Amino acid sequence: MGMQDVRTLTPQLERVKARVQEAVNREIQERIRTRYGGKKLKYQSPGPWTPNAAFVNCYNGPMENVGWHSDQLTYLGPRPVIGSLSLGVTREFRVRRILPQDDAGTSAEARDQSNNNNNNNDNSNSNSNADLTGQIAIHLPHNSLLVMHAEMQEEWKHSIAPAQAIDPHPIAGSRRINVTYRHYRAAFHPRNTPRCPCGIPAVLRVATKKRENRGRYFWMCHAGNVPGKEACDFFRWAEFDEDGNPPGVGRDGPTEEAVDREGTGSGEEDEPGKPDEGG
Ligand SMILES: O=C(O)CCC(=O)C(=O)O
Ligand SMILES: [Fe+2]
Structure with a gap:
């Protein structure tokens, strides 16, 4: 797909x-x-x-x-x-x-x-x-x-x-x-999400492995899922408010049109090899 x-x-x-x-x-x-x-x-x-x-x-x-x-x-x-x-x-x-x-x-x-x-x-x-x-x-x-x-x-x-x-x-x-x-959330359009040093938007994941981190969200390098790209070690914990929005996204945040205007783009991953969840 x-x-x-x-x-x-x-x-x-x-x-x-x-x-x-x-x-x-x-x-x-x-x-x-x-x-x-x-x-x-x-x-x-x-x-x-x-x-x-x-x-x-x-x-x-x-x-x-x-x-x-x-x-x-x-x-x-x-x-x-x-x-x-x-x-x-x-x-x-x-x-x-x-x-x-x-x-x-x-x-x-x-x-x-x-x-x-x-x-x-x-x-x-x-x-x-x-x-x-x-x-x-x-x-x-x-x-x-x-x-x-x-x-x-x-x-x-x-x-x-x-x-x-x-x-x-x-x-x-x-x-x-x-x-x-x-529903693609405007706040999660690639223009609004972290980019890693290798230049492509990071992917959002949730920690499931270590008990102490379980349920925490993080951004990590996507290159591991792109053929011909070498993954970098970009990793950042993500914080969201009660409604799941990143900090700084409120009523004045990115609009829905911002999402609708542009291609969304996604991929599925099949049992991805996940590096250690950043300690
Ligand atoms: O075909 C289905 O019902 C599920 C497909 C699916 O899991 C997906 O598109 O992510
Ligand atoms: Fe699916």
């Missing part, structure tokens, strides 16, 4: 966007009420979710798949919500919790403890749905909407597994099309 082909939303995708937006906002409110104890997560964007970009993937046949990953936070900011529409052939979406290294081999209870800052009770519930490897499989039929809530990209990984066999769809044949609606 790359970002070579960036276009404006078609009129049809605009119409669909309005419906996805309505449904996702309803789900966010429901989740805040029933899972987050009545209040949004720390760093989650306040107010209605308003997608301004969509990624489209086509899985042309049962073998095409996407490996385990989390979607990059770099342009979305912390705690992003993503609305994911499925069309055509039903495929299996798998999710699993990111297991912190220093918790490996400890009890599920200890892991739950480490995720308590969310106030949610997902941990034990979802574990009961998981198989022995901790994976949860969700079937995504034609015309279904999957909501990846605010904790998803930072505490879980997801994948689309290759399929042994599929039921052909009357229109799509053996294909599945996935449209993920996302």
